[in-house]
Amino acid sequence: MNIAVIGAGIVGLATARAAAMAGHKVSVFERSSRALGASVRNFGMFWPLGQSGANFQLALRSASAWKQIASDTGLWLQQHGALLPAYEVSEQELMHEFIETKSRQDGYQLQWLSAAEALAFSPMLQANGLCGALHSQTEMLINPREAIPQVQNWIASKYQVNFHFSTPVVSVAGHQLLTASGATHHFDHVFVCSGADFEWLFPEEHRASGIQICKLQMMRTAPVKQHLGLPVVGPLSLAFYDAFATCKSWQPLRQQMEAKYPAYFQHGIHVMAAQHHDGSITIGDSHQYAQELGPFDEVLIRKLILDYLGGLLQIPDMQIAETWQGVYAKIPGKSALISSVNPITTIVNALGGSGMTLSFALAEDVVADVLA
Ligand SMILES: Cc1cc2nc3c(=O)[nH]c(=O)nc-3n(C[C@H](O)[C@H](O)[C@H](O)COP(=O)(O)OP(=O)(O)OC[C@H]3O[C@@H](n4cnc5c(N)ncnc54)[C@H](O)[C@@H]3O)c2cc1C
Numbered sequence: 001m002n003i004a005v006i007g008a009g010i011v012g013l014a015t016a017r018a019a020a021m022a023g024h025k026v027s028v029f030e031r032s033s034r035a036l037g038a039s040v041r042n043f044g045m046f047w048p049l050g051q052s053g054a055n056f057q058l059a060l061r062s063a064s065a066w067k068q069i070a071s072d073t074g075l076w077l078q079q080h081g082a083l084l085p086a087y088e089v090s091e092q093e094l095m096h097e098f099i100e101t102k103s104r105q106d107g108y109q110l111q112w113l114s115a116a117e118a119l120a121f122s123p124m125l126q127a128n129g130l131c132g133a134l135h136s137q138t139e140m141l142i143n144p145r146e147a148i149p150q151v152q153n154w155i156a157s158k159y160q161v162n163f164h165f166s167t168p169v170v171s172v173a174g175h176q177l178l179t180a181s182g183a184t185h186h187f188d189h190v191f192v193c194s195g196a197d198f199e200w201l202f203p204e205e206h207r208a209s210g211i212q213i214c215k216l217q218m219m220r221t222a223p224v225k226q227h228l229g230l231p232v233v234g235p236l237s238l239a240f241y242d243a244f245a246t247c248k249s250w251q252p253l254r255q256q257m258e259a260k261y262p263a264y265f266q267h268g269i270h271v272m273a274a275q276h277h278d279g280s281i282t283i284g285d286s287h288q289y290a291q292e293l294g295p296f297d298e299v300l301i302r303k304l305i306l307d308y309l310g311g312l313l314q315i316p317d318m319q320i321a322e323t324w325q326g327v328y329a330k331i332p333g334k335s336a337l338i339s340s341v342n343p344i345t346t347i348v349n350a351l352g353g354s355g356m357t358l359s360f361a362l363a364e365d366v367v368a369d370v371l372a
Contacts, residue, residue, distance in 0.1 A: 001188040001371065004029060004177055006169045006201065009039035010355045011348055012193035013151050014363035017065070019191070020159030022367055027187075028161060029179065031168035035148050037195045038355065041218065041326035043274045043282050044147065045231055046140035047357045048107075049082065052242040055335050055354070059138075060107050061361035066140060072158070075142065075150045076277045081109070082139035082231045083122050084238070085312065086131045090253045091235045095134040097247045109137035122229035124313045141231055143276040144356065172201060172345060189371060192347045196327040205341050210331050211350050215293040216285040217301050222321040223279030231274035234312050236261065240270045240287075264308065267301050271308045273315075280321065283309060287353075289330075297325060328352055338366055346370050 003019045005012045008030035020026045046066060048059035070077040086092040095112065102108040111134075118133035119125055125133070155161045168180040172192070177185045196213050198206040238244050239254040258265050268287030275281045286301045302323065309315075330352035331337055337350035348366055351358055 001025070002186070003027070003371075004185065004187040004190045005193060006172075006177075006190065007037075007193035007195060008035045008152060008163065008165070009037045009193065009195050010148065010151075010359045011195065011351060011363070012191070013148070013155060014065075014359035015191045015193055015348055015367065016161050017155050017159065017360070018363040018367035019371065020155065020161050021364075022371060024371065026159070026161045027164065027185070029164045029167050029169050029177070031166070031180075031197075033166045035152070037197070038326050038328040039148050039195075040144050041324060042144050042356055043231070043272060043284065044142040044144040044276065044356060045082070045272070045274055046142065047082070047354070048138045049136045050237075050241040050243055051335075051354060051357065052246070055358060056107065056243070058361045059354075059357045061364075062358055063138070063140065065360035066142065069151055069154055073150050073154050075147055078141040078277075080230055081135055081137035082233055083113075083118060083125075083229070084134040084136070084233045084235065085118060085125055086133060086235060087126075087129045087311070088235070089131065090249070090256060091238060092131045094238055094244065094247055094249045094253050097249050098244060099134065101247065107138065111135050111137075122232055124226060124228050124315055125232065126312055126314055135230075139231065141274055141276070142356070143278075169201060175344060188344065190345045192341075192345065193349060195349065196329045198329055198349060202341050202345070202347060205339060205347060206337070206349070209337050209339060209350070210334075211329050211337060212289050212291070212332065213293055213327050214330050214352070215288045215290075216326045216328070217297055217305070218282065218284040218324050218326055219302065219305070219320050220283065220322045221281045221315065222319040224275070224281055224315055224318070225279060226316055228273060228275035228281060228313070231272065232313060234271040234308060236264060236270040236308065237272065239265075240268070263304055267298075267304065269301065269304055269308070271305055271312060273309065273313055281315060285326075289332075293327065297323060328355070336362060340370070
């Protein structure tokens with residue numbers, strides 16, 4: 001079949017890969033000259049630990065795709081996991097409970113590290129008050145700014161996927177796709193993977209799903225000579241990820257954190273830091289949901305992130321080199337939007353903060369289902 005994919009973010013690329021692997025002829029349409037959306041603005045954290053339920057296994061399946069692409073292309077992929085340091089006894093207790101519960105389930109690779117062991121893994125951790133850390137070995141790190149073009153080139157050469165850049169699609173009617181220049185293309189099936197730009201194609205269908213946009217403020221340091229070691233996920237994240245909510249000690253910990261950090265909860269801030277191979281450290285983030293989001297960054301949010309980071313890491317001579325905002329689509333309480341607009345058009349969107357982690361396996365399942 002002739003397949004069109006709209007959007008060259010990670011969801012569009014993963015869908016194109018899955019369709020091409022299934023033997024279809026695939027064309028990708030991207031309105032910008034290269035992918036510039038959420039897929040190049042994130043940490044590059046491959047993060048199964050943050051996934052709940054069946055999505056954990058979906059993430060592990062996606063890991064194989066990233067490893068294969070890295071082995072085929074030389075894409076930089078750090079595979080040593082991630083560290084969640086604990087500075088309060090209540091945080092440590094939750095992590096122990098999490099390790100105890102999850103270690104009985106397939107695929108988790110969790111261990112508790114003493115403070116000294118955690119510092120050996122990640123020498124920039126603040127030693128003062130450190131109780132220890134949860135080390136999860138399933139996490140990986142890529143550099144999204146390089147990885148997305150590498151994945152795109154790999155799909156183009158390995159599966160002969162055709163890319164049309166600087167080509168906004170303005171409508172899809174039946175088998176016909178119309179671009180802004182007035183060109184029409186005929187396809188057997190169209191996948192709409194437009195990310196946060198969902199207002200342009202099938203806006204009603206997107207809106208009916210309860211989809212929202214979320215703005216995240218991010219920053220990146222100038223290259224730092226010292227090694228962070230592993231990506232570090234601050235304890236505040238324990239309160240925000242559903243994966244931890246199944247623990248008995250989660251509710252009291254969340255209440256305690258909300259009372260201690262009201263401004264952080266107001267702005268949806270939980271702090272992570274990941275060092276890429278050029279030495280720069282990507283730091284974030286905040287989460288602001290709305291129907292329409294302003295383009296302006298708040299200095300207060302940046303300050304809150306950096307204040308919290310200061311209690312977590314000691315980054316020598318830290319200089320912020322870049323700040324930006326990322327926007328993703330998300331349906332509260334759902335991990336993705338998979339919707340058949342009609343028998344020949346499918347929306348794949350709203351992977352929220354997990355697109356780099358889930359897209360490859362999710363797209364394989366969607367394509368197998370829809371193009372069966
Ligand atoms: C700051 C931030 C940090 C994150 N951190 C992580 C992380 O560490 N780990 C993780 O797993 N996930 C993370 N995420 C989530 C992840 O980045 C997203 O889930 C994912 O990138 C969404 O991919 P997408 O393809 O749906 O959207 P996008 O990457 O935004 O791609 C959509 C593409 O569609 C194109 N498009 C839209 N409409 C049209 C049209 N009409 N015609 C042609 N092209 C069109 C757009 O130009 C765009 O390139 C993060 C997200 C953000 C914003």
